Amino acid sequence: MSTISSTSTGTVTFAGLASGVDTDSIVDSLMEIESAPITTMEDKQTYLETKKDTYDEFNTLLESFYSAVTGLNNENDLNSFEVTNNGSEYFSISTTSLAEVGSYSVEIVSLAQQQKDVSANYVADTGTTSLSGTLQIGDQNLDYDSATLSGLVDQINEGTYGVTASMIDDGTGSGYRLMLTAETAGEELEIIGTGRIEMDTATDGHTVDGSLAHLVVDGVDYYSSSNTVTNAFKGSTITLMAVSKDGAVTLNINSDAQDVISTQLQEMVDAFNAMETFIDTIEASDSTLARSMISVQRSLRNYMTSSSFLSLGIQSDWETGELTFDTDIFDEAYDEDADAMKVALMGDDDNEGIMSRLDDYLTEQLNSTTGFLVTKTNSIDKQVSALDDKIDSMTTRLEKRRATLESQFAAMETLVSSLNSRGDYLTSFFESFNSTS
Incomplete structure:
Protein backbone atom coordinates (compact mmCIF):
# COMPACT_ATOMS: atom_id res chain seq x y z
CA MET A 1 0.00 0.00 0.00
CA SER A 2 1.37 3.44 -0.94
CA THR A 3 1.74 6.07 1.81
CA ILE A 4 2.63 9.73 2.12
CA SER A 5 4.87 10.68 5.11
CA SER A 6 6.96 13.53 6.43
CA THR A 7 10.54 12.89 7.57
CA SER A 8 12.25 14.55 10.52
CA THR A 9 13.81 17.07 8.14
CA GLY A 10 10.41 18.26 6.99
CA THR A 11 10.75 16.84 3.44
CA VAL A 12 7.56 15.23 2.11
CA THR A 13 8.09 11.77 0.59
CA PHE A 14 5.68 9.64 -1.35
CA ALA A 15 6.73 6.28 0.05
CA GLY A 16 5.85 3.40 -2.19
CA LEU A 17 3.94 5.40 -4.84
CA ALA A 18 6.15 4.01 -7.58
CA SER A 19 7.14 0.62 -6.16
CA GLY A 20 4.03 -0.20 -4.21
CA VAL A 21 6.25 -1.06 -1.21
CA ASP A 22 5.57 0.49 2.28
CA THR A 23 9.11 1.81 2.72
CA ASP A 24 8.24 3.84 5.86
CA SER A 25 7.31 0.67 7.71
CA ILE A 26 10.50 -0.97 6.51
CA VAL A 27 12.57 1.98 7.81
CA ASP A 28 10.72 1.97 11.13
CA SER A 29 11.34 -1.77 11.56
CA LEU A 30 15.00 -1.44 10.74
CA MET A 31 15.41 1.46 13.16
CA GLU A 32 13.62 -0.42 15.92
CA ILE A 33 16.10 -3.28 15.55
CA GLU A 34 19.09 -0.97 15.49
CA SER A 35 17.86 1.03 18.54
CA ALA A 36 17.53 -2.08 20.71
CA PRO A 37 20.88 -1.33 22.46
CA ILE A 38 19.43 2.01 23.64
CA THR A 39 16.53 0.22 25.31
CA THR A 40 19.00 -2.11 26.98
CA MET A 41 21.06 0.82 28.28
CA GLU A 42 17.96 2.62 29.56
CA ASP A 43 16.90 -0.54 31.40
CA LYS A 44 20.36 -0.69 32.97
CA GLN A 45 20.03 2.93 34.11
CA THR A 46 16.72 2.09 35.76
CA TYR A 47 18.38 -0.83 37.52
CA LEU A 48 21.25 1.39 38.68
CA GLU A 49 18.80 3.91 40.16
CA THR A 50 17.12 1.04 42.00
CA LYS A 51 20.51 0.07 43.40
CA LYS A 52 20.98 3.62 44.68
CA ASP A 53 17.62 3.50 46.45
CA THR A 54 18.53 0.15 47.99
CA TYR A 55 21.90 1.40 49.22
CA ASP A 56 20.20 4.47 50.66
CA GLU A 57 17.75 2.30 52.61
CA PHE A 58 20.60 0.18 53.90
CA ASN A 59 22.52 3.28 54.96
CA THR A 60 19.48 4.44 56.95
CA LEU A 61 19.48 1.11 58.79
CA LEU A 62 23.21 1.52 59.39
CA GLU A 63 22.58 4.97 60.89
CA SER A 64 19.94 3.48 63.21
CA PHE A 65 22.47 0.94 64.40
CA TYR A 66 25.04 3.70 64.94
CA SER A 67 22.50 5.68 66.94
CA ALA A 68 22.23 2.78 69.38
CA VAL A 69 26.03 2.49 69.54
CA THR A 70 26.52 6.17 70.38
CA GLY A 71 24.38 5.67 73.46
CA LEU A 72 27.16 3.57 74.97
CA ASN A 73 30.44 4.98 73.71
CA ASN A 74 31.07 7.44 76.52
CA GLU A 75 31.23 6.91 80.27
CA ASN A 76 28.89 9.86 80.76
CA ASP A 77 26.21 7.85 78.96
CA LEU A 78 26.07 5.63 82.04
CA ASN A 79 25.61 8.54 84.43
CA SER A 80 21.87 8.15 84.42
CA PHE A 81 19.92 8.04 87.65
CA GLU A 82 16.61 6.89 89.05
CA VAL A 83 15.14 9.21 91.68
CA THR A 84 12.60 8.13 94.30
CA ASN A 85 11.24 10.05 97.26
CA ASN A 86 8.34 9.80 99.67
CA GLY A 87 7.66 13.51 99.49
CA SER A 88 6.76 13.89 95.83
CA GLU A 89 3.91 16.25 96.70
CA TYR A 90 6.48 18.67 98.14
CA PHE A 91 9.24 18.63 95.52
CA SER A 92 10.58 16.99 92.36
CA ILE A 93 14.18 16.49 91.30
CA SER A 94 15.95 16.09 87.97
CA THR A 95 19.52 14.86 87.58
CA THR A 96 22.41 15.37 85.17
CA SER A 97 25.38 13.10 84.51
CA LEU A 98 27.18 14.80 87.45
CA ALA A 99 24.69 13.67 90.08
CA GLU A 100 25.82 11.52 93.00
CA VAL A 101 24.20 8.34 94.23
CA GLY A 102 22.94 8.59 97.79
CA SER A 103 20.09 8.83 100.27
CA TYR A 104 19.16 12.30 101.53
CA SER A 105 16.88 13.82 104.16
CA VAL A 106 14.90 16.76 102.69
CA GLU A 107 12.53 19.23 104.33
CA ILE A 108 10.86 22.16 102.57
CA VAL A 109 10.57 24.97 105.13
CA SER A 110 9.25 27.73 102.85
CA LEU A 111 8.70 28.53 99.20
CA ALA A 112 10.11 31.51 97.38
CA GLN A 113 7.44 34.14 96.89
CA GLN A 114 7.37 37.78 95.90
CA GLN A 115 6.07 40.55 98.11
CA GLY A 205 2.00 45.21 106.56
CA HIS A 206 2.17 43.56 103.15
CA THR A 207 -0.69 41.93 101.30
CA VAL A 208 1.69 39.01 100.68
CA ASP A 209 4.99 38.81 102.52
CA GLY A 210 8.00 38.02 100.36
CA SER A 211 10.14 35.06 101.33
CA LEU A 212 13.11 33.04 100.11
CA ALA A 213 12.87 29.38 99.34
CA HIS A 214 14.23 27.49 102.34
CA LEU A 215 15.01 23.80 102.43
CA VAL A 216 17.04 21.65 104.74
CA VAL A 217 19.10 18.82 103.25
CA ASP A 218 20.77 16.45 105.70
CA GLY A 219 20.63 19.17 108.37
CA VAL A 220 22.11 21.91 106.15
CA ASP A 221 19.99 25.01 105.38
CA TYR A 222 19.76 26.21 101.77
CA TYR A 223 18.10 29.42 100.57
CA SER A 224 17.11 30.61 97.11
CA SER A 225 15.14 33.42 95.50
CA SER A 226 13.66 30.81 93.18
CA ASN A 227 11.71 27.64 93.81
CA THR A 228 14.09 25.93 91.40
CA VAL A 229 17.21 25.23 93.47
CA THR A 230 20.47 24.04 91.89
CA ASN A 231 22.97 24.29 94.77
CA ALA A 232 21.49 21.81 97.24
CA PHE A 233 22.42 18.63 95.33
CA LYS A 234 25.46 18.07 93.10
CA GLY A 235 24.40 17.63 89.48
CA SER A 236 20.71 17.87 90.36
CA THR A 237 17.94 20.45 90.31
CA ILE A 238 15.19 20.34 92.90
CA THR A 239 11.88 22.09 92.27
CA LEU A 240 9.94 23.10 95.38
CA MET A 241 6.17 22.76 95.21
CA ALA A 242 4.87 22.90 98.81
CA VAL A 243 6.00 23.24 102.41
CA SER A 244 6.63 19.89 104.11
CA LYS A 245 3.80 19.14 106.55
CA ASP A 246 5.40 16.34 108.51
CA GLY A 247 9.05 17.30 108.65
CA ALA A 248 11.84 15.77 106.57
CA VAL A 249 11.29 13.06 103.96
CA THR A 250 13.78 10.71 102.29
CA LEU A 251 15.13 11.18 98.79
CA ASN A 252 17.05 8.37 97.04
CA ILE A 253 19.25 8.83 93.97
CA ASN A 254 20.28 5.48 92.47
CA SER A 255 22.38 4.65 89.44
CA ASP A 256 20.36 3.62 86.41
CA ALA A 257 23.43 2.40 84.46
CA GLN A 258 22.28 -1.22 84.35
CA ASP A 259 19.01 -0.31 82.65
CA VAL A 260 20.79 2.11 80.30
CA ILE A 261 23.27 -0.55 79.13
CA SER A 262 20.56 -3.19 78.80
CA THR A 263 18.31 -0.87 76.78
CA GLN A 264 21.11 0.17 74.42
CA LEU A 265 22.27 -3.41 73.84
CA GLN A 266 18.72 -4.43 72.97
CA GLU A 267 18.47 -1.49 70.56
CA MET A 268 21.73 -2.58 68.91
CA VAL A 269 20.45 -6.14 68.52
CA ASP A 270 17.15 -4.91 67.06
CA ALA A 271 18.94 -2.58 64.64
CA PHE A 272 21.29 -5.37 63.52
CA ASN A 273 18.38 -7.75 62.95
CA ALA A 274 16.59 -5.11 60.87
CA MET A 275 19.66 -5.01 58.60
CA GLU A 276 19.73 -8.81 58.49
CA THR A 277 16.09 -8.97 57.36
CA PHE A 278 16.61 -6.24 54.76
CA ILE A 279 19.67 -7.93 53.25
CA ASP A 280 17.94 -11.33 53.18
CA THR A 281 15.08 -9.78 51.21
CA ILE A 282 17.46 -8.20 48.69
CA GLU A 283 19.61 -11.30 48.36
CA ALA A 284 16.59 -13.43 47.53
CA SER A 285 16.07 -11.43 44.31
CA ASP A 286 19.53 -10.00 43.56
CA SER A 287 22.51 -11.70 45.19
CA THR A 288 24.96 -9.40 43.39
CA LEU A 289 23.34 -6.28 44.80
CA ALA A 290 23.31 -7.76 48.30
CA ARG A 291 27.00 -8.70 48.21
CA SER A 292 28.48 -5.33 49.20
CA MET A 293 25.95 -4.87 52.02
CA ILE A 294 26.72 -8.37 53.30
CA SER A 295 30.37 -7.35 53.56
CA VAL A 296 29.49 -4.50 55.95
CA GLN A 297 27.07 -6.66 57.88
CA ARG A 298 29.68 -9.41 58.26
CA SER A 299 32.09 -6.93 59.85
CA LEU A 300 29.38 -5.80 62.27
CA ARG A 301 28.60 -9.42 63.12
CA ASN A 302 32.26 -10.00 63.99
CA TYR A 303 32.05 -7.16 66.48
CA MET A 304 28.68 -8.21 67.90
CA THR A 305 29.72 -11.85 68.39
CA SER A 306 33.07 -11.04 69.98
CA SER A 307 33.79 -12.36 73.46
CA SER A 308 33.02 -8.93 74.94
CA PHE A 309 29.43 -9.01 73.71
CA LEU A 310 28.94 -12.73 74.23
CA SER A 311 29.70 -12.26 77.91
CA LEU A 312 26.94 -9.64 78.05
CA GLY A 313 24.29 -12.02 76.73
CA ILE A 314 24.36 -11.30 72.98
CA GLN A 315 24.18 -14.51 70.96
CA SER A 316 23.81 -15.41 67.28
CA ASP A 317 21.26 -17.87 65.89
CA TRP A 318 23.25 -20.04 63.51
CA GLU A 319 20.14 -20.92 61.48
CA THR A 320 18.63 -17.46 60.93
CA GLY A 321 21.72 -15.30 61.43
CA GLU A 322 19.79 -13.02 63.78
CA LEU A 323 21.10 -11.89 67.15
CA THR A 324 19.36 -12.32 70.50
CA PHE A 325 19.94 -10.60 73.83
CA ASP A 326 19.63 -12.70 76.97
CA THR A 327 18.86 -10.29 79.82
CA ASP A 328 19.36 -13.00 82.43
CA ILE A 329 22.97 -13.49 81.35
CA PHE A 330 23.42 -9.72 81.25
CA ASP A 331 21.96 -9.11 84.72
CA GLU A 332 24.10 -11.87 86.20
CA ALA A 333 27.27 -10.44 84.63
CA TYR A 334 26.40 -6.91 85.76
CA ASP A 335 25.69 -8.00 89.34
CA GLU A 336 28.93 -9.99 89.42
CA ASP A 337 31.21 -7.17 88.22
CA ALA A 338 29.61 -3.99 86.91
CA ASP A 339 32.93 -2.17 86.66
CA ALA A 340 34.47 -4.90 84.51
CA MET A 341 31.47 -4.72 82.18
CA LYS A 342 31.86 -0.96 81.81
CA VAL A 343 35.56 -1.36 81.01
CA ALA A 344 34.79 -4.04 78.42
CA LEU A 345 32.31 -1.72 76.76
CA MET A 346 34.01 1.66 77.02
CA GLY A 347 37.55 0.85 78.02
CA ASP A 348 39.80 2.68 80.44
CA ASP A 349 43.29 4.20 80.45
CA ASP A 350 44.84 0.83 79.57
CA ASN A 351 42.18 -0.75 77.34
CA GLU A 352 40.13 0.31 74.36
CA GLY A 353 36.49 -0.69 74.77
CA ILE A 354 34.57 -2.66 72.18
CA MET A 355 32.15 0.25 71.73
CA SER A 356 35.00 2.56 70.76
CA ARG A 357 36.19 0.15 68.06
CA LEU A 358 32.66 -0.32 66.80
CA ASP A 359 32.16 3.46 66.77
CA ASP A 360 35.33 3.91 64.69
CA TYR A 361 34.20 1.35 62.13
CA LEU A 362 30.71 2.84 61.79
CA THR A 363 32.09 6.38 61.58
CA GLU A 364 34.21 5.21 58.65
CA GLN A 365 31.24 3.57 56.92
CA LEU A 366 29.02 6.64 57.42
CA ASN A 367 31.65 9.19 56.40
CA SER A 368 30.06 11.83 54.12
CA THR A 369 32.93 11.73 51.60
CA THR A 370 34.41 8.23 51.80
CA GLY A 371 31.70 6.15 53.46
CA PHE A 372 29.67 3.24 52.14
CA LEU A 373 26.74 5.19 50.68
CA VAL A 374 28.67 8.01 49.03
CA THR A 375 31.12 5.54 47.49
CA LYS A 376 28.33 3.44 46.01
CA THR A 377 26.37 6.49 44.89
CA ASN A 378 29.36 8.09 43.15
CA SER A 379 30.12 4.86 41.31
CA ILE A 380 26.53 4.49 40.14
CA ASP A 381 26.31 8.15 39.08
CA LYS A 382 29.42 7.68 36.90
CA GLN A 383 27.88 4.61 35.27
CA VAL A 384 24.59 6.41 34.62
CA SER A 385 26.43 9.39 33.15
CA ALA A 386 28.51 7.14 30.88
CA LEU A 387 25.33 5.44 29.66
CA ASP A 388 23.77 8.86 28.99
CA ASP A 389 26.74 9.70 26.77
CA LYS A 390 26.44 6.41 24.90
CA ILE A 391 22.69 6.85 24.46
CA ASP A 392 23.15 10.40 23.13
CA SER A 393 25.86 9.24 20.72
CA MET A 394 23.82 6.31 19.49
CA THR A 395 20.69 8.46 19.14
CA THR A 396 22.60 10.88 16.91
CA ARG A 397 23.98 8.00 14.82
CA LEU A 398 20.52 6.44 14.46
CA GLU A 399 19.04 9.76 13.31
CA LYS A 400 21.66 9.89 10.59
CA ARG A 401 21.01 6.24 9.78
CA ARG A 402 17.28 6.92 9.35
CA ALA A 403 18.00 9.86 7.10
CA THR A 404 20.30 7.66 4.99
CA LEU A 405 17.71 4.88 4.67
CA GLU A 406 14.97 7.33 3.77
CA SER A 407 17.23 8.90 1.14
CA GLN A 408 18.09 5.50 -0.30
CA PHE A 409 14.48 4.40 -0.49
CA ALA A 410 13.51 7.75 -2.01
CA ALA A 411 16.19 7.25 -4.69
CA MET A 412 14.81 3.78 -5.34
CA GLU A 413 11.32 5.19 -5.75
CA THR A 414 12.64 7.80 -8.18
CA LEU A 415 14.35 5.09 -10.23
CA VAL A 416 11.28 2.84 -10.21
CA SER A 417 9.12 5.80 -11.19
CA SER A 418 11.47 6.56 -14.10
CA LEU A 419 11.40 2.93 -15.25
CA ASN A 420 7.63 2.89 -14.96
CA SER A 421 7.41 6.00 -17.10
CA ARG A 422 9.60 4.42 -19.80
CA GLY A 423 7.57 1.23 -19.65
CA ASP A 424 4.36 3.19 -20.06
CA TYR A 425 5.87 5.04 -23.05
CA LEU A 426 6.95 1.81 -24.77
CA THR A 427 3.63 0.18 -24.12
CA SER A 428 1.82 3.17 -25.59
CA PHE A 429 4.19 3.26 -28.60
CA PHE A 430 3.73 -0.39 -29.53
CA GLU A 431 0.00 -0.19 -29.02
CA SER A 432 -0.12 2.76 -31.42
CA PHE A 433 2.18 1.03 -33.94
CA ASN A 434 0.10 -2.11 -33.98
CA SER A 435 -3.08 -0.19 -34.52
CA THR A 436 -1.70 1.50 -37.66
CA SER A 437 -0.11 -1.58 -39.16
Missing part, protein backbone atom coordinates in the same frame (compact mmCIF):
# COMPACT_ATOMS: atom_id res chain seq x y z
CA LYS A 116 2.74 41.95 96.95
CA ASP A 117 0.93 45.11 98.05
CA VAL A 118 -2.45 46.52 97.01
CA SER A 119 -3.65 50.12 97.33
CA ALA A 120 -6.39 50.86 99.86
CA ASN A 121 -8.57 53.00 97.59
CA TYR A 122 -10.25 52.39 94.25
CA VAL A 123 -10.22 54.15 90.88
CA ALA A 124 -13.45 53.98 88.93
CA ASP A 125 -12.03 54.52 85.45
CA THR A 126 -8.48 53.51 84.60
CA GLY A 127 -8.25 55.59 81.45
CA THR A 128 -9.83 58.96 82.31
CA THR A 129 -9.77 59.55 86.09
CA SER A 130 -7.02 62.07 86.91
CA LEU A 131 -4.69 61.07 89.75
CA SER A 132 -2.02 62.99 91.64
CA GLY A 133 0.24 62.03 94.54
CA THR A 134 3.51 60.37 95.54
CA LEU A 135 4.64 56.78 95.83
CA GLN A 136 7.67 55.93 97.94
CA ILE A 137 8.95 52.51 96.86
CA GLY A 138 11.91 51.47 98.95
CA ASP A 139 14.34 54.38 98.79
CA GLN A 140 12.87 55.82 95.58
CA ASN A 141 10.11 58.41 95.19
CA LEU A 142 7.70 58.65 92.28
CA ASP A 143 5.65 61.83 91.94
CA TYR A 144 2.70 61.75 89.57
CA ASP A 145 0.28 64.50 88.57
CA SER A 146 -2.81 64.39 86.36
CA ALA A 147 -2.08 60.76 85.54
CA THR A 148 -4.56 57.99 84.82
CA LEU A 149 -4.22 54.68 86.65
CA SER A 150 -3.25 53.02 83.40
CA GLY A 151 -0.61 55.67 82.77
CA LEU A 152 0.74 55.34 86.31
CA VAL A 153 1.12 51.58 85.83
CA ASP A 154 3.12 52.19 82.64
CA GLN A 155 5.27 54.81 84.38
CA ILE A 156 6.19 52.40 87.18
CA ASN A 157 6.92 49.49 84.83
CA GLU A 158 9.11 51.66 82.60
CA GLY A 159 11.21 52.73 85.59
CA THR A 160 13.59 50.86 87.86
CA TYR A 161 11.65 50.72 91.10
CA GLY A 162 12.14 47.02 91.83
CA VAL A 163 8.43 46.25 91.41
CA THR A 164 5.97 45.35 88.69
CA ALA A 165 2.72 47.31 88.62
CA SER A 166 -0.69 46.03 87.56
CA MET A 167 -4.37 46.84 88.01
CA ILE A 168 -6.78 44.46 89.73
CA ASP A 169 -10.55 44.27 89.93
CA ASP A 170 -11.54 42.51 93.15
CA GLY A 171 -15.11 42.02 91.99
CA THR A 172 -16.77 44.37 94.48
CA GLY A 173 -17.80 46.78 91.75
CA SER A 174 -15.91 49.63 93.40
CA GLY A 175 -13.39 49.97 90.59
CA TYR A 176 -9.71 49.14 90.22
CA ARG A 177 -6.80 49.06 92.66
CA LEU A 178 -3.06 49.31 92.10
CA MET A 179 -1.00 46.19 92.83
CA LEU A 180 2.78 46.31 93.21
CA THR A 181 4.70 43.02 93.05
CA ALA A 182 8.38 42.85 94.01
CA GLU A 183 10.58 41.69 91.15
CA THR A 184 12.72 39.48 93.40
CA ALA A 185 11.38 36.84 95.75
CA GLY A 186 12.38 37.37 99.35
CA GLU A 187 13.12 41.08 98.91
CA GLU A 188 11.26 43.40 101.31
CA LEU A 189 10.33 46.91 100.17
CA GLU A 190 8.53 49.46 102.29
CA ILE A 191 5.89 51.23 100.21
CA ILE A 192 4.10 54.43 101.21
CA GLY A 193 1.52 56.06 98.96
CA THR A 194 0.07 59.50 99.59
CA GLY A 195 -2.48 61.39 97.53
CA ARG A 196 -4.88 59.53 95.30
CA ILE A 197 -3.18 56.14 95.74
CA GLU A 198 -2.90 55.29 99.44
CA MET A 199 -0.55 52.57 100.74
CA ASP A 200 1.36 52.17 104.03
CA THR A 201 3.14 48.84 104.40
CA ALA A 202 5.00 50.02 107.49
CA THR A 203 1.71 50.32 109.34
CA ASP A 204 -0.53 47.84 107.55
